[in-house]
Amino acid sequence: MKITIRKAGCSDLEELMQWREVVLREVFSIPAGERIEELLAANRTYYQAALEKGKHIACFACAGEKTVGCGGVCLYQEMPSPDNPSGQCGYLMNIFTLPDLRQQGIGKEIVQWLVREAKRQGAEKIYLEASEQAYSLYRELGFQDMKGYLKYSEIRSGQGERI
Numbered sequence: 001m002k003i004t005i006r007k008a009g010c011s012d013l014e015e016l017m018q019w020r021e022v023v024l025r026e027v028f029s030i031p032a033g034e035r036i037e038e039l040l041a042a043n044r045t046y047y048q049a050a051l052e053k054g055k056h057i058a059c060f061a062c063a064g065e066k067t068v069g070c071g072g073v074c075l076y077q078e079m080p081s082p083d084n085p086s087g088q089c090g091y092l093m094n095i096f097t098l099p100d101l102r103q104q105g106i107g108k109e110i111v112q113w114l115v116r117e118a119k120r121q122g123a124e125k126i127y128l129e130a131s132e133q134a135y136s137l138y139r140e141l142g143f144q145d146m147k148g149y150l151k152y153s154e155i156r157s158g159q160g161e162r163i
Contacts, residue, residue, distance in 0.1 A: 005113040008058040019070040069097040071110040084125040090118030092128035
């Protein structure tokens with residue numbers, strides 16, 4: 001199957017939003033009937049601002065005229081460090097291939113395209129969160145485990161207070 005990657009822009013907002021809803025529902029196991037309008041509105045606001053400012057690069061994977069996958073990379077600045085002297089970062093997200101077309105190299109094409117674009121924009125540190133299904137793909141493409149990272153989650157102290 002011949003895959004082409006097409007950069008998405010502000011004019012593709014409706015298609016981006018359709019794909020984003022599909023991704024959100026699958027990744028977070030949100031049932032089809034559950035309303036997520038507020039979440040989608042927040043995603044629309046994100047896309048509008050980030051695409052316009054060049055802080056997000058989105059793409060579609062196409063087989064002929066049919067869109068079969070999508071992906072994006074959020075570009076941002078962090079404090080420079082020895083492992084990232086420029087401080088430029090890329091966070092890959094929304095990597096998705098239609099379920100019946102998985103394991104055919106589409107996700108790989110999307111990730112490789114996004115990494116090239118992020119690097120072209122100066123990102124020296126590129127990372128992502130991986131599903132179990134895609135973990136081996138990311139490892140094959142050169143991604144390594146990031147040791148020492150934790151994610152904050154609201155918890156309560158022994159007295160029931162939020163910290």
